Amino acid sequence: xxxxxxxxxxxxxxxxxxxxxxxxxxxxxxxxxxxxxxxxxxxxxxxxxxxxxxxxxxxxxxxxxxxxxxxxxxxxxxxxxxxxxxxxxxxxxxxxxxxxxxxxxxxxxxxxxxxxxxxxxxxxxxxxxxxxxxxxxxxxxxxxxxxxxxxxxxxxxxxxxxxxxxxxxxxxxxxxxxxxxxxxxxxxxxxxxxxxxxxxxxxxxxxxxxxxxxxxxxxxxxxxxxxxxxxxxxxxxxxxxxxxxxx
Numbered sequence: 001x002x003x004x005x006x007x008x009x010x011x012x013x014x015x016x017x018x019x020x021x022x023x024x025x026x027x028x029x030x031x032x033x034x035x036x037x038x039x040x041x042x043x044x045x046x047x048x049x050x051x052x053x054x055x056x057x058x059x060x061x062x063x064x065x066x067x068x069x070x071x072x073x074x075x076x077x078x079x080x081x082x083x084x085x086x087x088x089x090x091x092x093x094x095x096x097x098x099x100x101x102x103x104x105x106x107x108x109x110x111x112x113x114x115x116x117x118x119x120x121x122x123x124x125x126x127x128x129x130x131x132x133x134x135x136x137x138x139x140x141x142x143x144x145x146x147x148x149x150x151x152x153x154x155x156x157x158x159x160x161x162x163x164x165x166x167x168x169x170x171x172x173x174x175x176x177x178x179x180x181x182x183x184x185x186x187x188x189x190x191x192x193x194x195x196x197x198x199x200x201x202x203x204x205x206x207x208x209x210x211x212x213x214x215x216x217x218x219x220x221x222x223x224x225x226x227x228x229x230x231x232x233x234x235x236x237x238x239x240x241x242x243x244x245x246x247x
Contacts, residue, residue: 001052003027003081004136004227005073005127007060008093010039012190013140016220017090018042022051024228027081029073031058031093054080060093060119061111066126074130085132088227091120091162092140101153109154116158121165134177136227139166141238143186147246159184163238170236179235181226186242188214209244218243 004021008014009030018028019042028046032039032055039055046053054076058069077083094115097108120139141163144156162182169180187204189196196204196213205212219241225231226239 001025001027001081001083002087002227003029003077003083003085004088004090005029005031005086006090006092007031007058007123008033009090010035010042010055013185013188013216013219013223014090014092015042016216017092017223018053019046019049020217020220020224021227022046022049022053024224025051026087026224026227027051028053029076030055031060031069033057033059033093052080058093060091060123061114063114063119063122066123069123070126070130073127077130084130086127086130086135087132088136088138089124089127089131090138090140090223090227091123092138092223093119094140096152097155098151100151104154112154113158116155117161117165120162124169128173131176131178134232135179136231137166137169137173137178137180138223138226139163139169139180139182140223141166141182141184143184143240143242143245145184146240166238167236174235179226179231181231181234181236182238183219183222183226184238184240184242185219186214186240186245188216188219190216207246208242209247212243214241214243 009018010032018030043053043055142159145160166182
């Protein structure tokens with residue numbers, strides 16, 4: 001059985017991705033920063049449907065604890081699935097910020113950098129020795145890297161950096177047949193950045209060709225596909241999942 005790690009898997013896109021992966025027969029390790037109850041609920045839903053899942057605590061901004069997290073992953077692989085290797089990693093965990101560029105503080109800037117670029121870089125590096133040949137890495141980026149939206153400059157900049165990093169991962173991990181791709185959501189109904197109110201949702205829907213905002217499962221299905229054999233010939237790509245945002 002292929003086992004994947006999904007950071008930020010306690011809610012939103014991460015939780016939906018965990019359930020879709022389990023439906024495809026994958027084992028899932030979801031991470032959470034604070035909300036252990038939500039992570040436990042995801043695990044319980046997967047188990048109730050006949051799958052196997054584990055929840056582990058992880059702060060993707062705290063690189064100093066990545067080594068102990070890797071050890072916890074290794075123990076979970078052996079105890080729950082009887083394997084020693086990972087089949088995939090989804091760098092999904094993060095948070096948003098909606099501030100005009102000229103009001104962003106250094107602390108806010110550094111917080112976004114650590115979560116959205118530095119964290120995925122070093123977490124991937126830390127877990128790489130556990131990844132099996134032919135594994136898949138999926139990095140969650142954003143359509144804001146393509147369309148400039150006032151108020152999200154640092155978030156978009158670091159997501160753009162993650163898009164570039166994805167291509168380098170694909171290049172450097174290619175000899176081990178490890179694929180790396182980015183999934184770039186457009187306007188999605190999540191809690192990121194405080195969620196969507198009715199007025200903002202109407203605006204975003206009007207800017208999307210299909211006339212609605214996306215749901216978490218719209219993105220989750222693409223993530224699960226990239227982790228599966230169906231995505232085995234997709235590599236070094238950024239796949240925008242936005243319903244046609246600003247075209």
